[in-house]
Amino acid sequence: MRLRKCVACGTYTLRERCPSCGERTGSPHPPRFSPEDRYGKYRRLMKMEAKKLNGLNG
Template sequence: MRFRIRKCPKCGRYTLKEICPVCGEKTKVAHPPRFSPEDPYGEYRRRLKRELLGIGRKEK
C-alpha cells in the first residue's frame, strides 16, 4: 500500500484504517494527486471549474 494515512470525510479524523473507528464512515486517502508538469487533464479541469463558477459567460 502506497499511501497509508487516510481521513474521514464525515468527522475529519485521520486514521490508518479503511473505516473510521469513531463514526464508521469509509475513509479517503489524505494525500493530494501527484503533480505533473504536462498536466494531461488540466484543460478539462479548468473547463469544469469555469462552468461551475460561471466564469467566461457572456451576459446579455
C-alpha cells in the first residue's frame, strides 16, 4: 500500500478511489530524477508548444 492523493479534491488516502468525492487517486510523489533523461527533449518541446498556444489564446 502506498500513499495516494485525490486528483479532484486533494485528499490523501490509501485507496484507489477518494473516500470524500469518489474520484480516482494518483501518486503524490514526483518522478525519480535521472541524469540520463531520455524524454527531457520531448517534455521541453511540449512546454514550448504549450507556451505558444497560451500566448495565442490568452
